[in-house]
Amino acid sequence: MSYNEQLADRVREAVAGAGDIEEKKMFGGMCFMVNGKMCICVRDEEIMCRISPEDYAASIEKTGCRPMIHGGKTMIGYIYVNEDAIRTKKEFDYWVKTSLAFNKDAKAAKPKKKKN
Numbered sequence: 001m002s003y004n005e006q007l008a009d010r011v012r013e014a015v016a017g018a019g020d021i022e023e024k025k026m027f028g029g030m031c032f033m034v035n036g037k038m039c040i041c042v043r044d045e046e047i048m049c050r051i052s053p054e055d056y057a058a059s060i061e062k063t064g065c066r067p068m069i070h071g072g073k074t075m076i077g078y079i080y081v082n083e084d085a086i087r088t089k090k091e092f093d094y095w096v097k098t099s100l101a102f103n104k105d106a107k108a109a110k111p112k113k114k115k116n
Contacts, residue, residue: 003044019103026041031048037103048079049095049099055102
């Protein structure tokens with residue numbers, strides 16, 4: 001599973017101190033869990049941000065953004081942001097802050113039952 005190490009380092013530094021941080025390999029990249037909830041994932045040339053569903057419509061219109069589609073369904077509240085759209089500190093910080101702000105209200109995924 002490959003992901004952009006430099007981009008992961010930027011995210012790692014940005015979320016440090018935001019709570020209990022755990023890194024998990026998933027969605028073809030590295031996901032940063034904040035307080036037990038998925039917050040930001042890093043892939044090859046993009047990040048996937050978990051944002052407020054209320055902010056989704058306006059956010060998806062921003063340059064370099066695309067929806068997350070899983071199983072043929074658009075996942076409202078999850079958005080991919082291309083690395084070209086987060087080159088500057090201001091652009092990058094916007095998405096990190098937006099993701100961390102929603103993380104406070106986001107619900108954690110239900111734990112999966114282990115198969116016997």
